[in-house]
Amino acid sequence: MHFVVSGEGQAVVLIHGLFGDLDNLKSLSAELEKTHQVIRVDVPNHGLSEHWQQMDYPLLAEAIIQLLDTLNLSSAHLVGHSMGGKIAMATALLYPQRIDSIVAADIAPVAYPPRHQAVFAGLTSLDLANTNRNQALNHLTQAGIDTGTAQFLLKSLRRAETGFSWKMNLDGLIRCYDKLIGWSITAKPYTKPCYMIRGGDSDYVTAEHKDAIMAQFPQVQAKTINGTGHWLHAQKPEIFNRLVADFIRAQT
Incomplete structure:
Protein backbone atom coordinates (compact mmCIF):
# COMPACT_ATOMS: atom_id res chain seq x y z
CA MET A 1 0.00 0.00 0.00
CA HIS A 2 1.35 3.41 -0.94
CA PHE A 3 1.65 5.74 2.05
CA VAL A 4 3.16 9.00 3.28
CA VAL A 5 4.47 9.51 6.83
CA SER A 6 4.80 12.81 8.69
CA GLY A 7 5.21 13.95 12.28
CA GLU A 8 6.41 12.08 15.35
CA GLY A 9 4.70 10.38 18.28
CA GLN A 10 2.01 7.74 18.63
CA ALA A 11 0.84 6.59 15.21
CA VAL A 12 -2.41 7.59 13.50
CA VAL A 13 -3.41 6.07 10.16
CA LEU A 14 -5.73 8.15 7.93
CA ILE A 15 -7.88 6.20 5.45
CA HIS A 16 -9.81 7.88 2.62
CA GLY A 17 -13.13 6.90 1.12
CA LEU A 18 -14.25 5.39 -2.18
CA PHE A 19 -12.71 7.03 -5.30
CA GLY A 20 -10.32 9.08 -3.13
CA ASP A 21 -6.63 9.08 -2.30
CA LEU A 22 -4.26 9.98 0.52
CA ASP A 23 -4.64 13.73 -0.10
CA ASN A 24 -8.30 13.69 1.00
CA LEU A 25 -7.43 13.96 4.70
CA LYS A 26 -4.30 16.07 4.25
CA SER A 27 -5.58 19.01 6.31
CA LEU A 28 -6.36 16.64 9.20
CA SER A 29 -2.84 15.28 8.89
CA ALA A 30 -1.43 18.80 9.24
CA GLU A 31 -3.28 19.16 12.54
CA LEU A 32 -2.46 15.73 13.96
CA GLU A 33 1.22 15.69 13.02
CA LYS A 34 1.85 18.42 15.59
CA THR A 35 1.71 15.70 18.25
CA HIS A 36 1.56 12.37 16.40
CA GLN A 37 3.15 10.34 13.65
CA VAL A 38 0.58 10.40 10.83
CA ILE A 39 0.41 7.81 8.05
CA ARG A 40 -1.82 8.68 5.09
CA VAL A 41 -2.57 5.73 2.82
CA ASP A 42 -3.81 5.12 -0.69
CA VAL A 43 -6.28 2.27 -0.24
CA PRO A 44 -5.67 -0.59 -2.74
CA ASN A 45 -7.29 0.15 -6.11
CA HIS A 46 -6.84 3.89 -5.44
CA GLY A 47 -4.10 6.44 -5.91
CA LEU A 48 -0.65 4.90 -6.29
CA SER A 49 -1.45 1.65 -4.48
CA GLU A 50 -1.57 -1.75 -6.12
CA HIS A 51 -4.60 -2.91 -8.07
CA TRP A 52 -6.51 -5.81 -6.54
CA GLN A 53 -8.89 -8.12 -8.33
CA GLN A 54 -10.58 -9.04 -5.06
CA MET A 55 -11.32 -6.41 -2.43
CA ASP A 56 -13.28 -6.79 0.81
CA TYR A 57 -13.01 -5.55 4.37
CA PRO A 58 -11.14 -8.54 5.86
CA LEU A 59 -8.50 -8.19 3.12
CA LEU A 60 -8.30 -4.43 3.61
CA ALA A 61 -8.00 -4.85 7.38
CA GLU A 62 -5.15 -7.30 6.84
CA ALA A 63 -3.45 -4.74 4.59
CA ILE A 64 -3.62 -2.13 7.37
CA ILE A 65 -2.03 -4.57 9.82
CA GLN A 66 0.69 -5.41 7.27
CA LEU A 67 1.37 -1.67 6.98
CA LEU A 68 1.79 -1.42 10.77
CA ASP A 69 4.18 -4.38 10.61
CA THR A 70 6.16 -2.73 7.80
CA LEU A 71 6.53 0.40 9.93
CA ASN A 72 7.35 -1.64 13.07
CA LEU A 73 4.32 -0.24 14.86
CA SER A 74 2.78 -2.36 17.61
CA SER A 75 -0.46 -0.37 17.46
CA ALA A 76 -2.08 2.75 16.01
CA HIS A 77 -5.17 4.92 16.00
CA LEU A 78 -7.28 4.71 12.84
CA VAL A 79 -9.30 7.52 11.25
CA GLY A 80 -11.39 6.80 8.17
CA HIS A 81 -14.02 8.55 6.08
CA SER A 82 -16.85 6.58 4.45
CA MET A 83 -15.29 3.39 3.01
CA GLY A 84 -12.16 4.31 5.00
CA GLY A 85 -14.29 4.35 8.14
CA LYS A 86 -15.49 0.85 7.35
CA ILE A 87 -11.87 -0.24 6.88
CA ALA A 88 -11.02 1.27 10.28
CA MET A 89 -13.97 -0.47 11.95
CA ALA A 90 -13.20 -3.83 10.32
CA THR A 91 -9.56 -3.62 11.40
CA ALA A 92 -10.53 -2.77 14.96
CA LEU A 93 -12.99 -5.66 15.15
CA LEU A 94 -10.62 -8.22 13.62
CA TYR A 95 -7.35 -7.02 15.21
CA PRO A 96 -8.40 -5.21 18.42
CA GLN A 97 -5.02 -5.67 20.10
CA ARG A 98 -3.36 -3.61 17.35
CA ILE A 99 -5.79 -0.68 17.28
CA ASP A 100 -5.78 1.94 20.07
CA SER A 101 -8.93 3.79 18.97
CA ILE A 102 -10.92 4.55 15.85
CA VAL A 103 -12.73 7.48 14.29
CA ALA A 104 -15.34 6.70 11.62
CA ALA A 105 -16.57 9.71 9.66
CA ASP A 106 -20.12 9.53 8.29
CA ILE A 107 -20.39 5.77 7.97
CA ALA A 108 -21.93 2.95 10.01
CA PRO A 109 -20.93 -0.74 10.32
CA VAL A 110 -23.87 -1.89 8.19
CA ALA A 111 -24.66 -2.89 4.62
CA TYR A 112 -25.90 -0.09 2.36
CA PRO A 113 -27.99 -0.19 -0.81
CA PRO A 114 -26.18 0.72 -4.04
CA ARG A 115 -25.89 4.48 -4.48
CA HIS A 116 -23.05 5.03 -6.94
CA CYS A 176 -15.91 -5.48 -5.77
CA TYR A 177 -18.55 -2.81 -5.21
CA ASP A 178 -21.04 -5.15 -3.53
CA LYS A 179 -18.39 -6.05 -0.96
CA LEU A 180 -17.61 -2.38 -0.30
CA ILE A 181 -21.21 -1.35 0.35
CA GLY A 182 -21.83 -4.59 2.26
CA TRP A 183 -20.80 -5.57 5.77
CA SER A 184 -20.08 -9.16 6.74
CA ILE A 185 -17.68 -8.75 9.68
CA THR A 186 -18.52 -11.07 12.57
CA ALA A 187 -16.31 -10.61 15.61
CA LYS A 188 -16.44 -9.76 19.28
CA PRO A 189 -17.32 -6.12 19.98
CA TYR A 190 -14.48 -3.60 19.91
CA THR A 191 -14.42 -2.23 23.46
CA LYS A 192 -11.73 0.44 23.10
CA PRO A 193 -12.59 4.10 22.36
CA CYS A 194 -14.56 4.78 19.20
CA TYR A 195 -15.75 8.12 17.83
CA MET A 196 -18.36 8.47 15.10
CA ILE A 197 -18.79 11.86 13.46
CA ARG A 198 -21.69 12.32 11.05
CA GLY A 199 -22.82 15.09 8.75
CA GLY A 200 -26.09 16.64 9.86
CA ASP A 201 -27.45 16.70 6.31
CA SER A 202 -26.21 13.20 5.41
CA ASP A 203 -28.26 10.00 5.39
CA TYR A 204 -25.29 7.66 5.83
CA VAL A 205 -25.69 7.39 9.62
CA THR A 206 -29.26 7.44 10.95
CA ALA A 207 -31.17 6.46 14.06
CA GLU A 208 -31.90 3.05 12.56
CA HIS A 209 -28.18 2.25 12.66
CA LYS A 210 -27.86 2.81 16.41
CA ASP A 211 -28.38 -0.81 17.46
CA ALA A 212 -25.80 -2.13 14.97
CA ILE A 213 -23.29 0.50 16.07
CA MET A 214 -23.75 -0.16 19.79
CA ALA A 215 -23.59 -3.94 19.34
CA GLN A 216 -20.18 -3.71 17.67
CA PHE A 217 -18.74 -0.58 19.32
CA PRO A 218 -20.24 -0.31 22.83
CA GLN A 219 -17.83 2.46 23.90
CA VAL A 220 -18.77 4.72 20.99
CA GLN A 221 -19.04 8.48 21.30
CA ALA A 222 -21.01 10.33 18.63
CA LYS A 223 -21.03 13.83 17.21
CA THR A 224 -23.02 15.54 14.46
CA ILE A 225 -21.58 18.47 12.49
CA ASN A 226 -24.61 20.49 11.43
CA GLY A 227 -24.67 22.06 8.00
CA THR A 228 -22.56 19.32 6.41
CA GLY A 229 -23.29 16.33 4.23
CA HIS A 230 -21.26 13.22 3.55
CA TRP A 231 -18.14 15.30 2.75
CA LEU A 232 -18.08 16.79 6.25
CA HIS A 233 -14.28 16.83 6.44
CA ALA A 234 -14.13 19.02 3.33
CA GLN A 235 -17.17 21.19 4.09
CA LYS A 236 -16.17 22.18 7.63
CA PRO A 237 -12.53 21.11 7.94
CA GLU A 238 -11.65 23.27 10.95
CA ILE A 239 -14.44 21.80 13.07
CA PHE A 240 -13.86 18.25 11.83
CA ASN A 241 -10.10 18.43 12.36
CA ARG A 242 -10.49 19.84 15.86
CA LEU A 243 -12.99 17.14 16.88
CA VAL A 244 -10.75 14.34 15.62
CA ALA A 245 -7.58 15.83 17.10
CA ASP A 246 -9.19 16.37 20.49
CA PHE A 247 -10.44 12.78 20.54
CA ILE A 248 -7.11 11.26 19.48
CA ARG A 249 -5.14 13.34 21.96
CA ALA A 250 -7.49 12.34 24.76
CA GLN A 251 -6.52 8.71 24.15
CA THR A 252 -2.76 9.31 24.50
Missing part, protein backbone atom coordinates in the same frame (compact mmCIF):
# COMPACT_ATOMS: atom_id res chain seq x y z
CA GLN A 117 -24.64 3.82 -10.17
CA ALA A 118 -24.57 7.29 -11.78
CA VAL A 119 -20.93 7.71 -10.80
CA PHE A 120 -19.87 4.39 -12.30
CA ALA A 121 -21.91 5.07 -15.44
CA GLY A 122 -20.33 8.50 -15.84
CA LEU A 123 -16.79 7.25 -15.25
CA THR A 124 -17.02 4.23 -17.54
CA SER A 125 -18.65 6.17 -20.40
CA LEU A 126 -16.01 8.92 -20.45
CA ASP A 127 -13.90 8.72 -23.63
CA LEU A 128 -10.47 8.92 -22.00
CA ALA A 129 -8.62 9.04 -25.32
CA ASN A 130 -10.51 12.06 -26.63
CA THR A 131 -11.19 14.49 -23.81
CA ASN A 132 -9.74 17.28 -21.74
CA ARG A 133 -10.47 18.18 -18.13
CA ASN A 134 -13.23 20.66 -18.94
CA GLN A 135 -14.92 18.19 -21.27
CA ALA A 136 -14.57 15.46 -18.65
CA LEU A 137 -16.20 17.69 -16.04
CA ASN A 138 -19.08 18.47 -18.40
CA HIS A 139 -19.48 14.78 -19.22
CA LEU A 140 -19.75 13.80 -15.55
CA THR A 141 -22.22 16.56 -14.68
CA GLN A 142 -24.35 15.66 -17.70
CA ALA A 143 -24.32 12.07 -16.39
CA GLY A 144 -26.13 13.33 -13.28
CA ILE A 145 -23.14 13.79 -10.97
CA ASP A 146 -23.10 17.03 -8.98
CA THR A 147 -20.27 19.43 -9.74
CA GLY A 148 -18.50 19.01 -6.40
CA THR A 149 -18.44 15.22 -6.67
CA ALA A 150 -17.36 15.42 -10.33
CA GLN A 151 -14.43 17.68 -9.44
CA PHE A 152 -13.46 15.27 -6.66
CA LEU A 153 -13.57 12.31 -9.05
CA LEU A 154 -11.41 14.11 -11.60
CA LYS A 155 -8.58 14.31 -9.09
CA SER A 156 -7.97 10.66 -10.04
CA LEU A 157 -7.64 11.53 -13.73
CA ARG A 158 -4.06 11.56 -14.97
CA ARG A 159 -2.54 12.27 -18.36
CA ALA A 160 -1.50 9.20 -20.34
CA GLU A 161 0.60 8.83 -23.49
CA THR A 162 -2.57 9.48 -25.42
CA GLY A 163 -5.43 11.15 -23.59
CA PHE A 164 -6.01 10.30 -19.95
CA SER A 165 -6.31 7.32 -17.62
CA TRP A 166 -7.66 6.75 -14.13
CA LYS A 167 -5.27 6.29 -11.21
CA MET A 168 -7.94 4.18 -9.54
CA ASN A 169 -8.67 0.67 -10.71
CA LEU A 170 -12.17 1.40 -11.94
CA ASP A 171 -12.86 -2.15 -13.17
CA GLY A 172 -11.74 -3.57 -9.83
CA LEU A 173 -13.96 -1.18 -7.88
CA ILE A 174 -16.96 -2.09 -10.00
CA ARG A 175 -16.22 -5.80 -9.57
